[in-house]
Amino acid sequence: MEPEDTRKPHILSRIATGLIALHRGTYMVLHDALVNLPALRIGPVRQVLYKQIYFTGIKALPAIALLGALVGIIIITQVTDIVGFKPVLVGKILMWTVVRELGPLFAAIIVIARSGTAIASELASMTITGETRYLEAMGIGTARYMVAPRVAGVTVSVFVLAFVFQLAAVAGGVIPVSLYADVPFISSVLNIFAALSIMEIGVSLIKSAAFGLVISVISCYNGLKVFSSITQVPQATTSAVMQSLSLVFTMDGIISMLYFI
Amino acid sequence: MIEFTNVSVGGFKQNLSLRIEDGRVCKIVIGSRYEQRMLLDVMLGFNRPESGSIIIGQTDVYAGDPMRDAHRRAAVAWSDGGLISNLSVWENLTLPLWYHIGDARRGAAANPDNPVEKIAGIFQAMDMDAWEFFEKHFDRLPGFLPPHLKTLFGIVRAMLMEPEVIIYDSAFESFSPAMAAKIVQAARAFHSERRERVSLYLTTDANSAKELSPDIVVELKEKGFSTI
Numbered sequence: 479m480e481p482e483d484t485r486k487p488h489i490l491s492r493i494a495t496g497l498i499a500l501h502r503g504t505y506m507v508l509h510d511a512l513v514n515l516p517a518l519r520i521g522p523v524r525q526v527l528y529k530q531i532y533f534t535g536i537k538a539l540p541a542i543a544l545l546g547a548l549v550g551i552i553i554i555t556q557v558t559d560i561v562g563f564k565p566v567l568v569g570k571i572l573m574w575t576v577v578r579e580l581g582p583l584f585a586a587i588i589v590i591a592r593s594g595t596a597i598a599s600e601l602a603s604m605t606i607t608g609e610t611r612y613l614e615a616m617g618i619g620t621a622r623y624m625v626a627p628r629v630a631g632v633t634v635s636v637f638v639l640a641f642v643f644q645l646a647a648v649a650g651g652v653i654p655v656s657l658y659a660d661v662p663f664i665s666s667v668l669n670i671f672a673a674l675s676i677m678e679i680g681v682s683l684i685k686s687a688a689f690g691l692v693i694s695v696i697s698c699y700n701g702l703k704v705f706s707s708i709t710q711v712p713q714a715t716t717s718a719v720m721q722s723l724s725l726v727f728t729m730d731g732i733i734s735m736l737y738f739i
Numbered sequence: 740m741i742e743f744t745n746v747s748v749g750g751f752k753q754n755l756s757l758r759i760e761d762g763r764v765c766k767i768v769i770g771s772r773y774e775q776r777m778l779l780d781v782m783l784g785f786n787r788p789e790s791g792s793i794i795i796g797q798t799d800v801y802a803g804d805p806m807r808d809a810h811r812r813a814a815v816a817w818s819d820g821g822l823i824s825n826l827s828v829w830e831n832l833t834l835p836l837w838y839h840i841g842d843a844r845r846g847a848a849a850n851p852d853n854p855v856e857k858i859a860g861i862f863q864a865m866d867m868d869a870w871e872f873f874e875k876h877f878d879r880l881p882g883f884l885p886p887h888l889k890t891l892f893g894i895v896r897a898m899l900m901e902p903e904v905i906i907y908d909s910a911f912e913s914f915s916p917a918m919a920a921k922i923v924q925a926a927r928a929f930h931s932e933r934r935e936r937v938s939l940y941l942t943t944d945a946n947s948a949k950e951l952s953p954d955i956v957v958e959l960k961e962k963g964f965s966t967i
Contacts, residue, residue, distance in 0.1 A: 520837075520838060520840075521837045521838070521840065522830075522834055522837045522838050523838075525830075600825065603824070604823070604824065604825075607824065608821075609821075609823050609824060611785065612815075612817065612821035612822075612823065613823065614783075614785075614806050614809060615783050615809055615810075615815050615821075616809070616810050616814070616834070616835045616838070616900070617806075617808055617809045617810030617811065617835070617838070617839060618810075618834070618835070618838050619806065623838070
């Protein structure tokens with residue numbers, strides 16, 4: 479029997495080391511992003527912010543609106559099928575599911591799929607091809623120029639996309655009800671909004687912003703942690719997606735438990 | 740001025756000393772690309788030496804945060820151009836100017852409000868038509884450019900920063916002899932624009948950039964710098 483290789487760390491030890499590195503790395507990226515937010519007043523940094531909002535937010539608007547409308551229709555159809563047509567109850571269920579959970583969550587998932595991957599692969603490629611080095615030689619810090627505007631852009635975008643998703647879902651739910659159940663549109667909308675409190679809207683918006691922050695920080699961290707090999711680019715992208723998804727769902731669970739239970 | 744005083748870099752060289760006075764054009768011939776990269780990294784603040792000091796311009800590179808105000812010490816014309824892939828050529832050229840607009844307002848760099856004039860002047864010094872480049876290339880991403888144009892725009896960007904010290908990282912070697920001669924001519928003209936300006940050419944090829952007519956040619960050997 480071969481002797482056990484004691485030099486190879488135990489799998490639990492490797493997982494623990496990985497989690498510590500992730501925690502430390504993301505904290506540093508978050509810190510750098512927040513400290514360098516005033517750099518957004520510098521022209522080229524602001525340009526990166528605008529580009530990020532354009533690609534993450536504006537270009538995702540049609541997809542998120544369509545998705546929101548479809549989700550609204552599905553929820554209304556399923557709920558009506560289960561409980562019968564009770565406008566107040568149906569409105570409440572639509573509001574609770576969409577505003578409390580699905581809006582921020584769907585916006586986050588779409589942004590992870592579209593922009594989290596893009597940010598991680600772009601930053602990783604720039605690091606590997608030495609572009610971060612060229613920037614620093616010109617006195618342009620990576621945290622200021624590459625991280626801060628991306629974090630700000632993604633956070634703002636998720637916030638707005640979640641709100642658009644919620645509006646589209648409500649519209650998608652209300653319009654078929656008004657059309658087929660002969661309930662006036664205004665009355666349907668009022669029923670739905672009556673189920674909402676300011677606190678719920680506030681929690682939903684805070685959640686969206688927190689998701690945006692987490693996605694952008696993790697994507698930047700994974701993009702910048704690569705070292706020299708091009709094979710690290712897809713690895714960085716995959717890690718960014720998996721870590722963002724895990725953290726978004728974990729945070730969603732924690733926030734929901736803290737507020738709603 | 741560039742001054743190395745007893746610089747030792749782990750796994751690279753020991754006790755390197757060299758002084759290049761203000762106003763000089765210097766060529767350093769280095770044994771390999773790896774060593775050239777190491778030397779450049781040490782000069783730019785990317786790789787802290789184990790001992791000794793490096794002064795570029797008026798500042799000790801490693802006295803404080805080496806990356807702080809790196810653009811004020813020197814500008815580098817990289818061999819591959821050093822352009823940023825997600826910015827157009829125009830954005831690449833003007834990026835350092837716009838980013839350090841405060842410097843420009845203090846008169847330390849080209850006026851970012853009208854870089855066109857300065858860029859046109861640099862192309863003119865190279866005996867090239869700036870407008871042709873404006874029309875053909877300035878809104879393109881660097882990925883669509885041939886290698887020699889990337890290097891050319893990298894040189895223009897370095898010159899636009901109006902540095903006291905300009906470092907050419909094997910920057911004339913990707914051009915045809917005729918084009919290299921034009922660029923070297925512009926580099927000479929750029930050098931003489933400021934009395935204290937230092938132009939440093941790093942290369943692994945002893946025969947390159949001869950037209951630059953360097954005041955000093957130094958070889959980096961096992962035991963350190965030696966004048967040729």
